[in-house]
Amino acid sequence: MDDRLERVIRQKLRQAGKQFEEARRAYAEGRDDPEGNAAAAARFDLPTDESGRARIVCRRHAERRTVSVDAEGRPACFEGGHPDCEGCAEDVRDGVVETW
Numbered sequence: 001m002d003d004r005l006e007r008v009i010r011q012k013l014r015q016a017g018k019q020f021e022e023a024r025r026a027y028a029e030g031r032d033d034p035e036g037n038a039a040a041a042a043r044f045d046l047p048t049d050e051s052g053r054a055r056i057v058c059r060r061h062a063e064r065r066t067v068s069v070d071a072e073g074r075p076a077c078f079e080g081g082h083p084d085c086e087g088c089a090e091d092v093r094d095g096v097v098e099t100w
Contacts, residue, residue, distance in 0.1 A: 060084035
């Protein structure tokens with residue numbers, strides 16, 4: 001196999017692995033974080049439920065969700081590289097995300 005092709009394939013596999021681990025971590029945090037991240041939700045002025053999780057409408061799946069939000073404005077269900085998730089995180093930071 002050509003060395004350049006092999007290098008490109010390895011780079012792409014590493015990127016995919018990093019993205020998978022980030023998504024897995026975000027899912028685990030969203031599922032296992034009992035108190036949510038109320039400080040971040042309050043920082044972005046998002047409505048919260050009784051356990052401090054932000055109440056947002058997911059762009060990607062068009063459903064209501066209660067999720068923790070990290071300090072960078074990314075919901076726990078955030079998947080890096082997905083256009084809907086990227087737009088949602090931008091909307092959280094800009095204060096225009098759809099809530100309920």
